[in-house]
Amino acid sequence: MRVNSNTKARTRAAAGLTVAALAAGATAGAGPATAQPKAAPAAAPAADCSAAYRIEQKLSSGTTWRMCWRYDGKAGLVLEKISYQPKGEPKPIRVLNSARLGQIHVPYDDGSVEYDDLTGFDFAQGLMNLAPGECPGGTIKSVKVPDSWNEDPNVKGLCTTTRSRGHAYRMQGDTANKVFQAQGKDLLVYTVNQVGWYEYMTEWRFQDDGAITMNVGATGSLSWDDYDAGDGRGWPIGKGASAKSTSHSHNAFWRLDFALDGSTKNKVEQYDSAVTAPTRGQRAPTTKTTRTKVTKELAGDSKAYRWWRMVSATGKNKDGHARSYEIVPGVTTKYPGRSYTKRDLYVTQYNKCELFASHNPGNCGPGAGKSVDKWVNGQTLTHPVVWMNIGFHHIARDEDQQPMPVHWQGFSIAPRDVTAMNPLTPAELGWQNGHWQPRR
Numbered sequence: 500m501r502v503n504s505n506t507k508a509r510t511r512a513a514a515g516l517t518v519a520a521l522a523a524g525a526t527a528g529a530g531p532a533t534a535q536p537k538a539a540p541a542a543a544p545a546a547d548c549s550a551a552y553r554i555e556q557k558l559s560s561g562t563t564w565r566m567c568w569r570y571d572g573k574a575g576l577v578l579e580k581i582s583y584q585p586k587g588e589p590k591p592i593r594v595l596n597s598a599r600l601g602q603i604h605v606p607y608d609d610g611s612v613e614y615d616d617l618t619g620f621d622f623a624q625g626l627m628n629l630a631p632g633e634c635p636g637g638t639i640k641s642v643k644v645p646d647s648w649n650e651d652p653n654v655k656g657l658c659t660t661t662r663s664r665g666h667a668y669r670m671q672g673d674t675a676n677k678v679f680q681a682q683g684k685d686l687l688v689y690t691v692n693q694v695g696w697y698e699y700m701t702e703w704r705f706q707d708d709g710a711i712t713m714n715v716g717a718t719g720s721l722s723w724d725d726y727d728a729g730d731g732r733g734w735p736i737g738k739g740a741s742a743k744s745t746s747h748s749h750n751a752f753w754r755l756d757f758a759l760d761g762s763t764k765n766k767v768e769q770y771d772s773a774v775t776a777p778t779r780g781q782r783a784p785t786t787k788t789t790r791t792k793v794t795k796e797l798a799g800d801s802k803a804y805r806w807w808r809m810v811s812a813t814g815k816n817k818d819g820h821a822r823s824y825e826i827v828p829g830v831t832t833k834y835p836g837r838s839y840t841k842r843d844l845y846v847t848q849y850n851k852c853e854l855f856a857s858h859n860p861g862n863c864g865p866g867a868g869k870s871v872d873k874w875v876n877g878q879t880l881t882h883p884v885v886w887m888n889i890g891f892h893h894i895a896r897d898e899d900q901q902p903m904p905v906h907w908q909g910f911s912i913a914p915r916d917v918t919a920m921n922p923l924t925p926a927e928l929g930w931q932n933g934h935w936q937p938r939r
């Protein structure tokens with residue numbers, strides 16, 4: 500059982516003090532996170548939001564990400580109007596209207612309890628102050644929590660920073676001493692939300708190659724009241740076998756409202772490949788890939804050789820190919836215990852009332868249902884919304900104390916034909932598009 504709201508409020512107040520004490524102990528102005536927000540460049544397009552709610556980062560490799568943020572009383576951080584502008588593109592390319600969590604569902608293995616952390620357990624209220632050192636090299640923005648329980652509703656809770664991710668590419672040139680290589684850079688945007696004993700990191704990673712990776716990391720502490728799994732559904736975590744932590748699942752949902760090239764009339768496609776053993780005369784097995792156009796709402800499952808993409812209704816790259824974003828599912832342990840966790844991916848027709856994958860608070864009309872699986876009912880997709888369900892079965896281990904190391908779950912979306920070439924192609928190689936001929 501988790502702590503109740505009152506206890507949790509006390510817990511959070513105590514944690515807040517810790518952060519304040521840390522901040523007070525730091526030398527004023529010394530932390531990298533105290534860097535001043537950068538002024539918007541003169542060439543910035545018409546603002547989609549006021550400066551306080553704008554995130555704009557030009558990465559050293561030349562790619563600029565732009566977006567607006569707001570903070571929802573249940574969903575927490577919501578990123579909107581997200582656009583990507585690699586070097587060489589004359590203007591920002593809109594990718595998403597809105598990107599946010601859609602639920603974190605936490606059922607315990609012994610059947611004693613399950614939590615819907617966003618809609619039922621005050622995930623958004625639990626926004627935590629970040630110490631400067633938690634946002635290395637970045638900026639911590641102040642977030643006003645709607646209907647805050649605290650005297651001061653403002654939390655220094657949103658970090659935007661950059662991080663290296665290692666090689667973006669490497670290629671040996673045609674002379675022995677020429678190596679083309681680049682180190683990838685990412686914009687990171689994250690918050691930490693406390694729910695009971697847990698602290699969830701909601702991390703959005705915007706890569707300079709156009710990919711977006713979204714992850715939820717769970718840390719904090721194992722639930723203190725769950726140390727007595729006498730029914731054999733836990734794992735011993737203290738000396739001997741007296742303290743057992745009940746195993747449970749974290750089923751995280753994301754809701755992505757795409758708007759490729761500024762239009763929500765995107766098309767969904769599913770690709771499946773089948774591998775066939777060699778027939779007489781063939782030297783190797785053959786693989787055939789087929790495309791299925793998804794024109795109606797979908798409840799889909801991840802599997803080997805399957806992927807989906809969202810295709811722009813209007814935009815083409817300089818090769819004349821329709822722009823798209825591929826959905827790259829992450830590692831998941833699908834929880835079959837509830838109707839809404841039974842499938843990995845849902846695509847629903849946009850409905851402004853459909854915001855949470857389970858226990859949706861809004862009344863979306865008679866018979867509409869309260870969970871995402873119910874909203875897949877055959878509607879034609881003219882404005883598809885993607886819901887991704889990534890599950891993690893948490894069987895505690897001795898190393899989970901103390902604090903519990905962050906365990907991550909999430910997935911990516913990756914550009915497919917958004918640009919005609921690698922968006923990080925160095926100028927010298929810009930001519931090597933398609934079946935190029937060696938130059939003499």
Ligand SMILES: [Cu+2]
Nearest residue numbers: 717747749893
């Ligand atoms: Cu857990």
